[in-house]
Structure formats: C-alpha cells, structure tokens
Amino acid sequence: MKRRFEQVLAQCIEAVSTGQCTVEECLTLYPELSDRLEPLLRLGCRMEQAPFPEPEPAFREAARERFLAAIRAHAAAPRRPRRLFPVLPSLPQWRWRLGSVTGQHRVAAAMTATALVAFLGFSSFVLASSGDSLPGDWRYPVKRLTERTRLTFTFGDDARRDYRISLAEERLDEVQQFASRERQIGESLLRQLVDTTEPLVQALEPDSVPSDQIERITDLTAKQQDVLDQVAPLVKEEAADELEEALVVSSEGHAKAVEALALARSQEEPPEELLALTTPGAGTPTAGAGASPTAGPSPTSETTPGLSPTPGTEASPTPGTEASPVPPATAEPSPAATPTGGPTPAEASPTPSSGQQQLVRRELLPLPDDHTGGLNWNLIVVGHFSVAVPAEENGWIVSSPLPTEQPPLKGMVAAVYQKGGSAAAAVSVTVSDGSASVFARDNGIMREIDEEQVTELLPPSIAEVISHILGSITLTSP
Amino acid sequence: MHLLSRPELPTDGQERDIVQRARSGNEQALAELYDLYFPRIYRYVLARTGNPAEAEDITEEVFVRVLGAIGAFQWRQAPFAAWLFRIAHNQLVSHARKNGARRRETPLAASIADPAPDPLTRVEDRLSLEHIFDLARALPQAQREVLWLRFASDLSVSDTARALGKQENNVKVLQHKAIARLQKLVVQSELGRADQ
Numbered sequence: 001m002k003r004r005f006e007q008v009l010a011q012c013i014e015a016v017s018t019g020q021c022t023v024e025e026c027l028t029l030y031p032e033l034s035d036r037l038e039p040l041l042r043l044g045c046r047m048e049q050a051p052f053p054e055p056e057p058a059f060r061e062a063a064r065e066r067f068l069a070a071i072r073a074h075a076a077a078p079r080r081p082r083r084l085f086p087v088l089p090s091l092p093q094w095r096w097r098l099g100s101v102t103g104q105h106r107v108a109a110a111m112t113a114t115a116l117v118a119f120l121g122f123s124s125f126v127l128a129s130s131g132d133s134l135p136g137d138w139r140y141p142v143k144r145l146t147e148r149t150r151l152t153f154t155f156g157d158d159a160r161r162d163y164r165i166s167l168a169e170e171r172l173d174e175v176q177q178f179a180s181r182e183r184q185i186g187e188s189l190l191r192q193l194v195d196t197t198e199p200l201v202q203a204l205e206p207d208s209v210p211s212d213q214i215e216r217i218t219d220l221t222a223k224q225q226d227v228l229d230q231v232a233p234l235v236k237e238e239a240a241d242e243l244e245e246a247l248v249v250s251s252e253g254h255a256k257a258v259e260a261l262a263l264a265r266s267q268e269e270p271p272e273e274l275l276a277l278t279t280p281g282a283g284t285p286t287a288g289a290g291a292s293p294t295a296g297p298s299p300t301s302e303t304t305p306g307l308s309p310t311p312g313t314e315a316s317p318t319p320g321t322e323a324s325p326v327p328p329a330t331a332e333p334s335p336a337a338t339p340t341g342g343p344t345p346a347e348a349s350p351t352p353s354s355g356q357q358q359l360v361r362r363e364l365l366p367l368p369d370d371h372t373g374g375l376n377w378n379l380i381v382v383g384h385f386s387v388a389v390p391a392e393e394n395g396w397i398v399s400s401p402l403p404t405e406q407p408p409l410k411g412m413v414a415a416v417y418q419k420g421g422s423a424a425a426a427v428s429v430t431v432s433d434g435s436a437s438v439f440a441r442d443n444g445i446m447r448e449i450d451e452e453q454v455t456e457l458l459p460p461s462i463a464e465v466i467s468h469i470l471g472s473i474t475l476t477s478p
Numbered sequence: 479m480h481l482l483s484r485p486e487l488p489t490d491g492q493e494r495d496i497v498q499r500a501r502s503g504n505e506q507a508l509a510e511l512y513d514l515y516f517p518r519i520y521r522y523v524l525a526r527t528g529n530p531a532e533a534e535d536i537t538e539e540v541f542v543r544v545l546g547a548i549g550a551f552q553w554r555q556a557p558f559a560a561w562l563f564r565i566a567h568n569q570l571v572s573h574a575r576k577n578g579a580r581r582r583e584t585p586l587a588a589s590i591a592d593p594a595p596d597p598l599t600r601v602e603d604r605l606s607l608e609h610i611f612d613l614a615r616a617l618p619q620a621q622r623e624v625l626w627l628r629f630a631s632d633l634s635v636s637d638t639a640r641a642l643g644k645q646e647n648n649v650k651v652l653q654h655k656a657i658a659r660l661q662k663l664v665v666q667s668e669l670g671r672a673d674q
Contacts, residue, residue: 006647006654010635013653040657043664047610047629055520055534063538067512067545071505074545187618198644241618241655248648447647 004442008033012041017048134174135189158210161200165216168196172224179231190235190242194249197224201253204260211264215411218261221254222412222430222437255439255446259423262416265399373465379472380413385431388472389415390465395424400431415469417462425462427469434473438466488514490557497558501548508548512541515559518631519566525611525630526570536573540566559641563627613663614656621656624649 012026023041027034055063133139147167154160171193178185200217203209209217228247235243363381367388370377376391380400390396400413416426423446426439439446440457451470455463488496496514499507519540524533543565551561614625627638628649635653639646 006650009654009657010650014635039661040654043610043661044653044657047625054517055537059534060516063516063534063541064509064512066538067541068505068509070542070545071503071508075503075505198648202643202645238618241620241652244651244655245620245648248651249645252645252647 005033005036007442009037009040009044012037013044013048016041016045134177135192157208158213161203161209161213164196164200165213165220168193168200168220169216171196172220172227175231176227179227179234182234185231185235185239187236187239187242190239190246193224194242194246197221197246197253198249201249201256204253204256206260206264209260209264211261214257214261214264218254218257218412218414218428221250221257222428224250225254251448252446254428254437255426255448258412258414258426258428258437258439259416259446262397262399262414262423262426265397372468373461375465377468382411382413382431384476385434386472386474386476387413387429387434387469389413389469395419396465415465417465425458425466427466429469429473434475436470436473438470493558494553497548497551497553501551503549508545511544511558515562516541518633519562521630521632522563522566522626523570525626527573528611532573536566536569539573540569543569557640559633559637560643563631563641609667610660610664613667614660616663617656617659621652621659624652625656625660628653 008030012023012030015021015026016023021029023038023045026041027038030037054060133143147170151160151163151167154163171189175185175189175193178189197220201221204214204217206214225247228243228250232243363379365379365381367377367379370388373390375394375396377388378391378398379386379388380398382400389398389400392398395418396415397418398413398415400411412428412430414426414428416423418424422441423439424441426446427436428439429436436451438449438451438454440449440453441447442449442457449457454466454470458466496507496510500511516537520533520537523536523540524530527533527536540562544562547565551558611630614622617625623642624638627633627641628635633641635649636646638644639649642649644652
C-alpha cells in the first residue's frame, strides 16, 4: 500500500498542477487516503505552483548574447593537437640532466632509486591486497581506483557491462561482509550499491544485452533484495532512505530483468541438449533428429521455439516416464524429476561418465493431463528442482536456466504473461531454494506483489495460472 | 487557484536532433539548447545557492562548460538533461568549494513573491516559500535534488528521473519522502515560532 500512496501523491500533484482537477477533487477520489494525502498534496502543489523566479530578462538577454559570442569564438579558435604527455619536458632536457649526474649526485640518485623500488614494492603489495578491502579500510580507495582504471581500459559494450555487473556484485558482497562482521551499514555503502545497479537496470534491453548477462543481473537483483532484507537491522538510522531506495532499485530491477530474460530466452533457439533430454530413453540423445515419436503425448504443438517441446522434438516418454507428469499442486517429490525406470537427467546427459561430476541438466516434460487455465503445461526439471509452467501460448513466455550449470544450482525459471506487447504479470522461481516472486503491472510499472495479492490484483484467469505455478514448485533431496 | 503551465521539454527524437547538430558546432542548435535549458538550470542553481547573483554567474559558467564539452557528449552514457544537470551540479560543488562556507548574501525572499491568499488556515500556507525552501536544505541530498528539479526546475517526474539517472518510481518515492519530511519540518518550525 505504501507504494500505492507514493503513486497517488505523484499523480495528484501532476493532476492539480496541470489543472485536471483541484486538491479537493483529488481527495474525494481517494477517500481512504485523504487524511494522509491532504497535507502532503497541499504542500506539494504549493511548491509546484510557486512562481519561482525566472532570471531577469535583461540578464538573460545579455547572457544569451555572451553565449552566442562564445560559440563564435569557440568555432573560430584554431584546434591544437593534444599532447599526450604535456607535463614531460622535451627529450634534450632529459639528456642534459642525465649527463650532469656525477659524484654526490650519484649517491642521491642511488638513494632515490632505492626509495623508488621500495615504494613500488609497497604499492604492489597495497594493490594486490586491496581487492578484499572494505569501506573504511585504508586500502579501499586503492581498490576503487583500481576498479575505475580497469573499467577505463575495458573496451567493448559487452565487456564493460560484464565488468560493471562484477562491480555491482562486489558492492553487494561488501554489504554482506559488513553484516557478517556486525558492522553498521551507512549511507555511502548503500549509495554505491544503488549507483552500480541502477545503470545496469536502466540499460537492460533484451535486444542489446546477452541473455547470460541478463541472467546475472536477474540473480544479482534477487540476491540484493535478500541481502538488504537481512541487513536492514544493521543499517544506520540516517541511512533509512538509502536502504529504501536500494530496495526499490533492486525490486524493480529484478522485475525488469525477469521480463527481459524471458523475452531474450523466448527468442533463442532451444538448446540441443535440452531437446535431447526431452527424449528420455535414448542413451545418447541426438537433438530429436532421430527420435521416433511414439504414441506419447505432445500437447504443445502450437508452442513457440522457447522452452516448449516442438513438433520436431516431440517428447516420447517411455512407459517409465509416462507416469512422470506430476499433479503440480502436490508437494511430493516429483516423479518426473526421477522417472521410475527411466533415465535420470544426469544419465541422459550426453557426456557423463562414472567418476566425473555430473552436470546439472534441465529437462522439459509435457504434462498432458494438465489443462489448468485452459492452457497446456510442461514440467521444468533442474536437478532436484521442478516446477510446472504454461506452454508458450496465449501470451505466456517462459525461460529457465541454461542447461549446463554445475551444482550448486543457480538461476531461475521465469514465466511472464504479456498483454499488448508488454509484460502484465510474471513469476520468477529460484531453482536453488524454490523461493518465488510474483510481479504485476500497476500504473505502468511492474512491481513485486505478495502472493496473497495475486487473486486480488490480477484477472482470475491469470491468477489461476500463477497460483498453479506457485503450487507446483517441488524440491526433492539431492 | 492559479495554475502554471509547465513548459515541456522536447521529445527524445527532437532533442536528439538538436543535440546532434549542437555537437557538430551548429550555432542555432546550441542556441536552442540554451533557450530550452537556461531557465531550468538557473532555477536549479538558485534553489541550491539561494543567491540570485551567484545563480546568474554559475548558470553562465555552466553553459560555457557545455560549449567546451558537448563535442564529447554521448547519448549512450546518459540522456542530455542528465548530463547537463550533472555539469550544473559539479559547477555548484566547485563553486561551494572555492567560496568555503560563505553564507548567502541575499535572501530568496527578495525574489520570491508568495501568491498564497491570506489569511489561510493551514500552517504550511502561513509560511513563506523562502522558509519552505530553507527548511528543505535539511533534507537528505537525494530528496533535495528531487525537490529542486521537480519544483524549482519544473521538470516532470519522468524528466527528473532522466536527469538523475533514476527510475521514475524511485523519484516518486523520493518525492513522497521529501514532502512528508518537509511537512513535518514546517509544522515543527511553526510550533517553534508559536512558542516564541
């Protein structure tokens, strides 16, 4: 409700200032908020409508003339080439100075050289050891300077973005380390967290950002929310605003990242390994090329090339796996995750061998008996995690972690409902612990909502699907 | 109630076109940017310094710096408004550093006419705008920045968000917090006056 109040206040100030309505009319629109709204709205409108002084016309005109004159002078000025090292004396002067080094000068030169070597050695030590320093530590400025320098010399949009994500992760790690040492967290630490995260979120476009980086940002913002919630008691009172700002940035950033990730994944071709794994029973799956569909169910023939099985990769569950579709609402371990008589995900992996660490694979199994919300459903299985998701139709798109991740489980499954070309609702589920977040569009912004609000804020058909996804989350023992 | 119409900034596309021409030294485009942003920058600077004479000097310096730096401006790093207000912010910081903790010489009251009808029953309406903006100086910097850009520079929520490189909702949060805190300060201030 707090968020809603901020929106209402901003809308009312805007409406009053543009003459769409009066303060009194605004208050009647929100009777339940009117007591709280009235004093703030009046003060806001008072400032909004205040005749703040304009520059004196005479000054403005004179300043404009001076500016135009400066433009002409700037255009007429000859351009001198920049000197790379303007402070260094020219070479002949150096030669002359070196030539004069004799006697006492040599001793002085030796001492200088020794001091220089010592300084360089110390600098190297500081540089090397500053990486794990924390704010307040005397080496911390060195760490930040090193980061800025590295960023300066990192070229290419992807590489720079990659490093920026690492820096945001580093800032979050610093917050965690502060908390683990029970040190109080101040404004600057949280401000740095916001300053490193916000640009990443703002520039998050599925068309221009690789999906692996979107996934990192998704994980980062999810983790930020967890960490900020945990460290809240250690945040100094004067940093309460920064904490709230950090939470807003991470929450909205996460919603945007989830949406971008789902869009990016929906545009990708299904990975071969994934397709192969949808044909359990084949010892060495071959991306469906040689798969001979049996009479098994293929309920998602209209699906997009995202996660849903395509006609070319029709799942042909063996008798063992026919029993795999799980009633998603059950909390029992999913038979699909460990199909009886069928291969486990690891067994189906193209390159496992005994003694080797098995990769955590992602499986997608159709749920032919499930038509909740009038949709077709699939089961995503990642290691010992599983969740039911709608087939990619009727506005739903789905993404899940890349299929080659090793334990510990990382990433998340996201199901996004799109309406009118933009996301209207979304669910993200973290595969490592099954924790879920639900988002809904409110006043044009995707915001996280409580599970209890799903039925209250979303249309019944969408709420039913989301509730079904949440109820299907299953974690079995590894 | 007297309503002021808020002058709108050009659309993204229009502004990009102007900035692109300005970057290549087009005098007309530079003048357009000057006309578009000069009053906003002036009000922002005035709100921060409280001194009209200082605000005039600093605003002129901001645009001289813009002239020297616009060739290096790149859209992908920040929107133009964000870049411009960042220069203004830096200029203010630099000015404050040079002038130490010198107090402002001319009160804002000289240049702000309070149009509120009188007498009014509400506490906040009995206070002058000068006093309100003075009280706002006690707010955290992020909240102050939003107030100055929203109410002194007449930027909308979305333009303020662009100028600060923040999300719109974040600006709304800061705006709400700023006004709520300011309202408390106004009430406290009024109670203090009553005690005297």
